[in-house]
């Protein structure tokens with residue numbers, strides 16, 4: 137069984153990806169310092185797959201601790217690198233924290249990959265590398281524009297570091313996966329997105345609908361879009377997860393046509409904020425309490441993917457539609473409410 141290291145394995149996309157890897161026959165270990173992740177995510181993975189996944193609680197910015205993990209785990213065949221800070225507003229307030237964490241951790245993991253002859257690397261990138269793209273839908277060769285935040289800058293830099301590293305190391309292959317807007321939860325509702333102080337739209341919607349928040353704001357409805365609200369490409373987290381397994385297998389099978397491959401992971405459908413809210417209300421049966429507020433600085437007006445390359449080269453196609461994205465997100469929120477009530481009763 138091929139052993140895969142997933143960094144950031146206790147995070148939202150990391151944990152969902154571990155499920156897909158296990159279901160596709162991989163052995164998985166996780167490295168996560170739990171600064172943003174939660175061990176309960178791996179508890180959910182075990183309930184769903186029956187497999188217990190070991191997490192190494194280490195700071196990947198510490199080279200000694202990182203190297204110790206690789207020495208303790210010989211035979212790692214591939215690495216999927218999620219571990220990074222990802223809050224856009226926090227990165228604006230503390231850019232150096234983001235550069236130090238997101239870049240140093242990447243460099244350390246790449247150094248260990250080189251020392252331990254691990255030649256298959258998947259890097260968690262983001263549609264935010266495109267900034268405010270001039271052409272839509274964006275293809276992988278769409279030129280970058282100025283990123284909206286230091287977070288997005290670290291993703292642009294991370295891609296460049298991976299590309300240079302692949303060019304330098306003869307056998308090393310890297311795949312850069314540019315996520316659009318991952319949403320939803322595993323259909324079992326046993327794991328999902330944990331955001332105590334949500335910034336992203338869907339956790340904000342579900343927390344408002346469940347009553348954790350009194351109301352939410354739509355950040356602007358005066359944009360040049362079909363209903364005035366921003367357009368995004370929402371994609372189910374399990375579809376994102378499956379793309380990682382496919383990208384890894386593509387390299388293991390030697391089918392990557394380039395030592396540094398790039399794929400957009402979106403559905404190709406642009407959906408406005410107001411349309412997403414409507415889809416949520418239909419899926420949940422709940423009326424959402426929201427009001428139209430001012431625009432949020434740094435917001436991209438519209439971005440959505442051309443995903444033909446992932447479809448053609450990875451045989452990847454999103455399986456979950458908008459209704460299922462909203463239904464699973466809502467059922468996960470209901471699960472969290474029941475768990476909170478159970479704790480109160482005990």
Ligand code: WQD
Pocket residue numbers: 222223224261262263264315316317318335336337338340352353354355356366367368409432435
């Ligand atoms: C989506 C839309 C908001 C909250 C995210 C991540 C970024 C990257 C891409 C990983 C925007 C609107 C939101 C609210 C709202 N992911 N909104 N009211 O900004 O596209 O970026 O996905 O790499 O890290 O942050 O996602 O969910 O924050 O916003 O109206 O309370 O929802 O204005 O138009 P975004 P988001």
